[in-house]
Amino acid sequence: MRQLLFTLFVSRALLGISASSFGDNVTGEVVNLEVKPIIFLPTLPEAKVFGEQGELKYCGGLQLSSGNSAFGGLSGVILLHNGSRLLAVEDVGRWFSATLHYTKDGHLNNLSDALLGPLLDAEGDSLIGKELGDAESIIASGHTDDLDFLISFERRHRIWRYHLEGGGSGPMHALAQPVANVTDYILQAGCEENGGMEAIALLADGGLLVFCEKPPPSTDAIHVVPGWVFDVQQGEAPQKLFLDCKEDGWYPTDLATLPGGDVLVLQRFYSRAKGSAMRLRRLKQEDICDGVTLEGKLIAEFSAADGFAIDNMEGAAVFVHDTWGTRLLIVSDDNFSPSQQTVLHMFQLSESHRNRSEDTWAAPPSSEQEAHDETRDNRFILLCTIYTLTTMSATCIAVLTLRKWYSWRKEDWYRQMEPSIQLRGTSGDEDMAADLPAQPYADM
Numbered sequence: 323m324r325q326l327l328f329t330l331f332v333s334r335a336l337l338g339i340s341a342s343s344f345g346d347n348v349t350g351e352v353v354n355l356e357v358k359p360i361i362f363l364p365t366l367p368e369a370k371v372f373g374e375q376g377e378l379k380y381c382g383g384l385q386l387s388s389g390n391s392a393f394g395g396l397s398g399v400i401l402l403h404n405g406s407r408l409l410a411v412e413d414v415g416r417w418f419s420a421t422l423h424y425t426k427d428g429h430l431n432n433l434s435d436a437l438l439g440p441l442l443d444a445e446g447d448s449l450i451g452k453e454l455g456d457a458e459s460i461i462a463s464g465h466t467d468d469l470d471f472l473i474s475f476e477r478r479h480r481i482w483r484y485h486l487e488g489g490g491s492g493p494m495h496a497l498a499q500p501v502a503n504v505t506d507y508i509l510q511a512g513c514e515e516n517g518g519m520e521a522i523a524l525l526a527d528g529g530l531l532v533f534c535e536k537p538p539p540s541t542d543a544i545h546v547v548p549g550w551v552f553d554v555q556q557g558e559a560p561q562k563l564f565l566d567c568k569e570d571g572w573y574p575t576d577l578a579t580l581p582g583g584d585v586l587v588l589q590r591f592y593s594r595a596k597g598s599a600m601r602l603r604r605l606k607q608e609d610i611c612d613g614v615t616l617e618g619k620l621i622a623e624f625s626a627a628d629g630f631a632i633d634n635m636e637g638a639a640v641f642v643h644d645t646w647g648t649r650l651l652i653v654s655d656d657n658f659s660p661s662q663q664t665v666l667h668m669f670q671l672s673e674s675h676r677n678r679s680e681d682t683w684a685a686p687p688s689s690e691q692e693a694h695d696e697t698r699d700n701r702f703i704l705l706c707t708i709y710t711l712t713t714m715s716a717t718c719i720a721v722l723t724l725r726k727w728y729s730w731r732k733e734d735w736y737r738q739m740e741p742s743i744q745l746r747g748t749s750g751d752e753d754m755a756a757d758l759p760a761q762p763y764a765d766m
């Protein structure tokens with residue numbers, strides 16, 4: 323009997339399809355986290371701009387740890403509600419959601435209200451465990467008010483459509499209708515159990531771009547991973563393409579579509595000697611078509627050996643904030659290992675990602691420059707006034723000069739008190755409010 327119980331226990335644990343630590347409670351449980359703000363390059367805390375051409379401006383990072391052994395293994399991530407809520411998948415069949423907090427100028431500085439829950443199949447059964455629940459990537463599809471999610475799984479290669487109820491608190495159950503029958507294609511390409519659909523993204527035209535994590539063992543092209551663009555709506559045969567990772571081991575772990583339609587690829591590398599490293603490449607939207615081998619443009623490379631606070635980076639998400647512009651979040655999968663970390667790092671992307679202009683930064687003019695211009699304009703107006711008034715009464719000139727001088731002093735004083743409010747002559751309350759976020763890159 324003991325033997326039988328033991329066998330049952332082991333087989334349930336191995337299969338990982340047992341009732342989870344959540345019992346039947348599938349709505350998500352509060353998970354206590356220790357949240358520690360960190361910086362991307364601790365050895366050089368002043369550095370804020372990264373990337374080959376300064377495409378990434380650093381906006382804060384967090385390190386998460388928990389006494390709850392169910393937390394970890396974050397493999398894919400998306401941001402909801404204007405970047406205020408994060409939704410991630412663990413590669414053992416759980417979802418994780420949390421509220422992100424920012425300073426007034428958009429610096430990520432805290433995380434709260436963390437929930438952890440099991441991913442469910444269409445019958446409501448838990449997928450917790452590696453066998454069924456090896457989720458590697460998540461993307462959102464649909465409208466903000468009624469969001470569906472697509473989640474890719476490896477081992478049992480598939481993409482399932484999910485629905486999240488309760489505004490991000492679960493339950494998170496699979497919908498019965500399949501996304502696209504991707505399994506056949508993954509198996510035909512010869513991808514390994516642990517080399518499945520690590521990276522997926524929804525393209526601007528609605529196509530579903532998918533890359534496997536590793537080249538199939540049978541291939542000679544050891545840097546090249548297979549990919550597809552699936553037609554989610556019509557279910558027609560997918561376009562087949564490849565991603566050339568350029569070097570052995572730099573395989574894709576996530577994708578994120580940029581507002582202009584290009585796609586960012588997150589690549590991860592690990593070696594015992596150097597630890598973790600990551601690259602970001604950018605694929606042009608128009609290059610993504612049938613039969614091509616994509617390379618993309620390298621925009622950044624970071625390595626733990628160079629001091630960057632990264633680990634096994636597996637998740638990337640892009641969102642557009644009303645006032646801060648385009649943001650990128652990357653997260654690490656700690657493999658549930660005590661020697662690895664769960665870290666989150668957020669960046670602002672240069673506006674060239676939005677509209678493809680070659681300019682890397684579309685930063686607004688600095689307030690110093692504007693203040694200088696305004697003072698110069700005012701001096702000019704005053705000189706003209708004095709010039710036209712020289713023939714009139716000396717009192718009039720004195721009064722005008724005094725008034726102007728007084729208003730200058732007042733403006734200077736306001737500027738010192740409220741550096742983000744830029745006074746512009748007769749601007750009403752509305753204009754002042756509009757001026758508040760005019761410095762999205764300042765003091766970050």
Ligand SMILES: *[C@@H]1O[C@H](CO)[C@@H](O)[C@H](O)[C@H]1NC(C)=O
Binds near residue numbers: 344347350
């Ligand atoms: C289920 O989860 C909710 C939300 O976290 C929690 O309040 C409740 O106590 C849980 N119920 C059980 C039976 O675990």
Ligand SMILES: *[C@@H]1O[C@H](CO)[C@@H](O)[C@H](O)[C@H]1NC(C)=O
Binds near residue numbers: 403404643644645
């Ligand atoms: C996004 O956040 C900004 C400021 O944080 C806010 O002004 C704006 O209304 C938010 N937009 C939405 C759609 O929630």
Ligand SMILES: *[C@@H]1O[C@H](CO)[C@@H](O)[C@H](O)[C@H]1NC(C)=O
Binds near residue numbers: 433434
């Ligand atoms: C982060 O949020 C938690 C929970 O809301 C709070 O207790 C903590 O003080 C916050 N930390 C910082 C640095 O603001």
Ligand SMILES: *[C@@H]1O[C@H](CO)[C@@H](O)[C@H](O)[C@H]1NC(C)=O
Binds near residue numbers: 503505506
């Ligand atoms: C989908 O793929 C599975 C697994 O390879 C296969 O058995 C099934 O026939 C396919 N279904 C369709 C509709 O193509």
Ligand SMILES: *[C@@H]1O[C@H](CO)[C@@H](O)[C@H](O)[C@H]1NC(C)=O
Binds near residue numbers: 673679680684
């Ligand atoms: C494109 O970006 C440039 C600067 O990089 C900016 O000046 C221009 O207004 C942008 N155009 C659009 C349509 O957003």
